[in-house]
Each structure stands twice: as C-alpha cells, then as structure tokens.
Amino acid sequence: MIFDRPTSIELIEAVIDFLDSEIKSELPPHLAFKIRIVTNVLKIVQREVNLGDQLSEEAKKLIADAIEDIQDPSMNKFAEAIKNGNAELNKESLKKALIEITKSKLSVDNPNYSTYKKLVE
Amino acid sequence: MTEDLSSKLFSSLSDSGIHGRIEDLVPLTGGASKEIWKFNLVDSKESTRMIFRRGAQGESSLAIKTADEAKIQEEVSKTGVSVPQIIFVSNDSKLGDAYVMKFIEGETIPRKILRDERFKSALPLLANQCGEEIAKIHNTPLDNLQFLPKKSSKALVEDLYLLYESYKQPSPVFEYAYRWLKEQDFGNFEDSLVHGDFRLGNILVNESGLNGIIDWELAHIGNPIEDLGWMCGNSWRFGNSQMVVGGFGNLEDLIAGYNSVSAEKINAELIKTWQVFGTFRWGVICLMQVYAHLNGTVNSVEKAAIGRRVSETEIDIVDLLLLGGK
Numbered sequence: 001m002i003f004d005r006p007t008s009i010e011l012i013e014a015v016i017d018f019l020d021s022e023i024k025s026e027l028p029p030h031l032a033f034k035i036r037i038v039t040n041v042l043k044i045v046q047r048e049v050n051l052g053d054q055l056s057e058e059a060k061k062l063i064a065d066a067i068e069d070i071q072d073p074s075m076n077k078f079a080e081a082i083k084n085g086n087a088e089l090n091k092e093s094l095k096k097a098l099i100e101i102t103k104s105k106l107s108v109d110n111p112n113y114s115t116y117k118k119l120v121e
Numbered sequence: 122m123t124e125d126l127s128s129k130l131f132s133s134l135s136d137s138g139i140h141g142r143i144e145d146l147v148p149l150t151g152g153a154s155k156e157i158w159k160f161n162l163v164d165s166k167e168s169t170r171m172i173f174r175r176g177a178q179g180e181s182s183l184a185i186k187t188a189d190e191a192k193i194q195e196e197v198s199k200t201g202v203s204v205p206q207i208i209f210v211s212n213d214s215k216l217g218d219a220y221v222m223k224f225i226e227g228e229t230i231p232r233k234i235l236r237d238e239r240f241k242s243a244l245p246l247l248a249n250q251c252g253e254e255i256a257k258i259h260n261t262p263l264d265n266l267q268f269l270p271k272k273s274s275k276a277l278v279e280d281l282y283l284l285y286e287s288y289k290q291p292s293p294v295f296e297y298a299y300r301w302l303k304e305q306d307f308g309n310f311e312d313s314l315v316h317g318d319f320r321l322g323n324i325l326v327n328e329s330g331l332n333g334i335i336d337w338e339l340a341h342i343g344n345p346i347e348d349l350g351w352m353c354g355n356s357w358r359f360g361n362s363q364m365v366v367g368g369f370g371n372l373e374d375l376i377a378g379y380n381s382v383s384a385e386k387i388n389a390e391l392i393k394t395w396q397v398f399g400t401f402r403w404g405v406i407c408l409m410q411v412y413a414h415l416n417g418t419v420n421s422v423e424k425a426a427i428g429r430r431v432s433e434t435e436i437d438i439v440d441l442l443l444l445g446g447k
Contacts (some may be wrong), residue, residue, distance in 0.1 A: 001160070014236050031238060032149065037422055037423055038422055041422060041425065041429075044426075044429055075291065075292075079291030079295075079296045080291065082297050083296045083299075085290075089297065089300065092329070095443050097293075098293060098294055099439055099443055102432065102435050103295055103436065105432040105435065105436075106432055106433070109429040109430070109432045109433070110429070110432070111435065112429070113433050114355065114360055114362035115355055115362065115446070116436055118362065118440075119440065
C-alpha cells in the first residue's frame with residue numbers, strides 16, 4: 001500500500017465519530033434518523049474493508065467443496081450450479097457453503113440481525 | 122403546496138356533496154411510496170378527523186391503483202373487517218389517484234407497539250385478533266373485486282423468481298429457495314382476497330388490540346395462506362424473533378383466531394411454506410428498491426442501504442430450510 005495513514009478504515013471511523021458526536025444531536029428527529037442510516041452504511045463499509053477479502057477467500061473454498069469440478073469458484077457460479085441442477089442439493093458440503101457464506105455476509109451487512117446473532121452464539 | 126392541496130380538496134369534496142372547511146392539513150410520514158395527509162373537515166355542527174392518501178410518482182410496480190385500495194376497503198368493511206370508512210374517491214386529474222377516509226385511532230410504529238407500556242395489555246390478544254381479521258378478509262366476496270390481479274400459487278412463485286432474475290444479481294440462497302418452493306404443496310384453497318402486506322406497520326393498534334387495517338396497495342386474489350406466512354417472517358418481528366407472529370404472538374393463537382372465523386382449517390406446516398415464500402418475496406422487494414436507486418430512478422441513501430438488507434432475508438431462509446428455524 002502506497003498510502004499514508006489514516007488508513008481507509010481510520011478515515012471512515014473519523015467520519016462516523018464526527019456524525020455521531022457532533023452532528024446527530026443538532027438535527028431534528030427526521031434528519032437524525034437519516035444520519036443513523038448514513039452511519040450504518042459507513043459501518044458496513046468499515047466492516048467490509050476489514051473483513052471482506054478474507055471472507056471472500058473462505059467463500060471460494062466453501063464453493064469449491066460444494067460443487068464438483070468448478071473452475072474459478074464465485075457466487076455467480078455457485079448460484080448457477082444450484083439453478084441448473086448441477087449441484088446436489090442434499091449434499092452436506094453444499095448446505096455448509098450456503099450457511100457459512102450467508103453468515104459471512106451478515107457479519108458485514110448487519111451483525112446485529114437477530115437470526116445472525118442466534119446462529120453464531 | 123399545502124394551500125393548493127387544501128383548495129383542491131375543498132372543491133372536490135364539495136362537488137361530491139361533502140361540505141365543510143379543510144383545516145389543519147398536515148403531511149404524515151407514512152409509507153415510502155404514498156403521500157398521506159391528515160386534516161379536519163369542519164362544518165357548522167362538527168369537526169371530523171380525515172386522512173387523504175394519494176399515489177406518488179415512481180411507485181412500486183407491484184402496487185395497485187390507490188383509488189382501488191378504497192374500493193377494497195369498502196368491500197371488506199361489509200364482511201366486518203375493521204377498516205377506515207371511505208368518504209371520497211378521486212377520479213379526476215385535480216387530486217389524482219387518491220381517496221379520503223375517516224381517521225381511525227391507533228399506533229402503527231412497530232417498535233412502539235412492541236415496547237411501550239401503553240400496549241402491554243393489548244399484545245397478548247393481538248395474534249388471535251389478527252387471525253380473526255385475516256380470516257374475515259379472506260371471506261370477502263370477490264364479485265366486486267375482479268379488477269385485482271389474480272394468481273395461482275405456482276404462478277406467484279414463478280413471477281417472483283423472474284423478478285429476482287431480472288436484477289441479475291445471482292443469489293445461491295434464493296436459487297435454493299426457488300428450487301425448494303417448486304416442490305412444495307401450497308394447499309388447495311378457494312381464491313381469496315389477500316391483503317398482501319399484513320403486519321405491524323400496516324395495522325392500527327390501541328390498548329384493546331387491533332383497531333384497523335390499512336395499506337392495501339399489495340392486495341391481490343390468490344391463496345389465502347400467503348397472508349399468514351407473510352406476517353410470520355422474521356423481517357416483521359422487529360427484533361423479537363422468539364415471538365413468531367409479528368414479534369408479539371405465537372402461531373397457535375394466530376391459527377385459533379383464524380379457524381374461529383374461517384371454514385378453511387389450516388395448519389402450521391402450510392404457514393411455514395408460505396413463510397419461506399414471504400421471506401423470499403421481501404428479499405426481492407428489497408432488491409427492487411435498491412435497484413430503483415442504482416438505476417438512477419431515485420437517488421436515496423435509504424434505498425441504497427436496503428441493498429445490504431437482502432442478506433437478512435437470505436439468512437432467514439437458510440435458518441428456515443437448513444437449520445430448523447421457526
């Protein structure tokens with residue numbers, strides 16, 4: 001990486017802190033609600049920058065285990081294999097891939113979501 | 122804008138024989154795709170609280186005409202469903218696709234209903250009441266509702282899949298759900314009026330429980346169990362996921378309420394099948410909203426954020442189909 005600090009994550013964190021501590025309290029309720037959406041979006045970006053590469057690599061391995069002879073595993077190819085009937089739907093490795101990849105998505109998109117919390121406990 | 126609307130409302134209502142001044146006209150933040158205003162209609166004897174509801178530009182393509190919602194509310198009120206009384210339906214260019222109904226008291230905001238002290242006594246009654254009201258909706262004669270879209274369960278699944286496919290964002294979980302749904306028996310029922318979006322947010326709740334049903338824009342004719350499965354989806358439990366029905370009740374009470382009114386006897390397994398369908402449906406509606414933003418139809422950070430909520434419906438489907446979730 002050729003860039004200086006702050007890192008991209010640190011930049012996003014600074015913006016989240018600013019919105020939370022200085023802006024939110026100054027706004028009327030309907031805009032405070034929108035700012036909450038904005039900080040939630042930034043937190044998704046923050047988590048994706050932190051975890052995204054690792055989770056995507058793990059997903060590729062899970063997909064390769066689930067679908068025989070798959071070249072260059074991706075979410076598109078995984079979906080296509082299920083659609084075309086090239087995947088054995090009852091196979092444990094397929095179920096595992098669906099479960100684990102979906103959990104990975106939630107760990108970035110919304111780790112507070114009730115079903116995610118239930119499943120990782 | 123408010124003054125202009127006020128004078129248009131006054132003249133349209135007068136033309137149809139409803140006389141009175143329009144006072145305290147203010148917009149409400151309601152559904153995302155509708156304009157909703159409240160006002161008082163004041164004549165020499167009394168002041169009556171009213172709601173004006175109008176379809177907006179860029180509305181969801183799944184929604185029916187706003188004026189048609191009024192026709193449904195008139196029909197279901199005849200079978201005893203609690204709905205606001207319609208007093209005027211607009212059929213001219215002055216007010217557009219809109220109607221006026223009497224105000225009914227009640228809270229719609231889910232988190233308030235689930236958490237405020239005021240509704241403590243209402244919550245235990247609500248699942249049974251919802252079952253009864255949904256059954257009454259399904260008992261509504263269809264003779265005057267033939268303008269509504271009508272679909273078999275199989276066609277509903279196919280159409281939903283096509284809509285999902287049109288966004289070209291392949292989801293392994295949705296593909297899996299589709300293959301599962303294609304194998305299911307959805308139950309043989311007579312065609313019924315389906316509300317299409319029955320859940321907290323679209324019902325009015327007071328201290329005694331259910332006081333009215335609103336937001337009929339996704340109504341259609343089809344398999345009645347769709348409504349029951351929809352409101353059991355985890356997306357509509359608002360964090361109270363252990364309470365299967367809407368975040369406040371259990372399935373037994375919902376079914377008991379339904380069976381006390383309906384001649385069709387239903388069971389939990391069938392509701393679960395429709396719950397999977399409903400969860401997939403909500404996921405596709407989220408896709409639809411985010412692509413309205415990505416295609417440039419609307420530019421909105423809220424709609425952008427919804428794109429990352431599609432995965433919530435995926436994890437709910439995974440939980441239901443692979444991990445024994447309820």
